[in-house]
Amino acid sequence: MADTAPCAPLRSPLAHAAPRLAAATRASGGAVRLAELPFLTQVDVRLDAKGAAADAVGPALGLTLPTEPGTVERAGESRALWLGPDEWLLVGPPGGARELETRIRAAAGDEPVSVTDVSAQRTTLLVAGPRARDLLAHGCALDLHPRAFGPGRCAQTDLARTQVVLVSRDGGGAGFWVLVRSSFAGYLADWLLDAATEYV
Template sequence: MADTALTAPPRSPLSQAAGRLAAATRASGGAVRLAELRFLAQLNVRLDAKGAAADAVGLALDLQLPLEPNTVVHGGELTALWLGPDEWLLVGRPGTQRELESRIREAAGNEPVSVTDVSAQRTTLLVTGSRARDLLAHGCALDLHPRAFGAGRCAQTTLARTQVVLVARDEPRAGFWVLVRSSFAGYLTDWLLDAATEYL
């Protein structure tokens, strides 16, 4: 019997929270901006940072994988986050994960490399505004002062007891990315909206 199941379009775990995020942003008058960045391509890459594959992959992607712990490197529309001595998270435009994976595997050739598409595992919250650091500091144990966690830094940490990857973005007033597992995204969004009340 033929399979008649229809493929449903992807649905964001925060699709029902978009209105509340926009309302909080308007009410804060620039103090806090909260939004979801939907369906970003996310690839977990593991390889020997000192091996031939690292250089080949860097050339294929037109960006060098960061080697300094907890740093971020940008290359065009692609961002590489250092997660460990042999582990990175590549973040790119929605829908580019298959092409990126193919480029990485082709560049690595016979060198050992692991590439895992984790795009559906997490969603990304954008937190910006003049009080963005203060808002995140309410629930994060990291020192978020710009001297300690300035632009171009990233960390695997907890925010409101939820595991996240936190990224301080490079662009002026660009704020932070908070990459959170889809199953915890609703809880973390509720927490952020509640914690932002004092700025509204």
């Protein structure tokens, strides 16, 4: 007989840290804003960037898969992050992974494509505010100056010795997304809170 017990509600990796992130944001007087954006849809796509699948998948998603290294294409609330010559990470609102996978596979048809829901693999930290770049620079070797890493850029890098995907969001004061593996999220949140004391 099938188990009919209700599933436990989803709990984000940083649910316990939410009050401390909010307190640091308040204490900084708006200099930095820290928050978790839990449960974002994250789908990893691999295909030939010059093949028929790429030509079909982009329009099916309503955006273009970026071909310039380290760039992001946006359509509404969804983003396509360039991770490699044949790899992209699609990020969107929570709960959309299955529908996204279906659309990609239907658009690709018989063309070779790999589509993997990695939504549970990472959580997302928002780091925003006028001092966001300074805060991240404490632990990241990338040149985060807007001329080098402005809106619409992304990179796989290390932040505080933790592997992350860093996304510079577009729009005034939009800040950054830091996509971090769930198992390292608590450590990285603690590091950000400690580094943010300079701005409190």
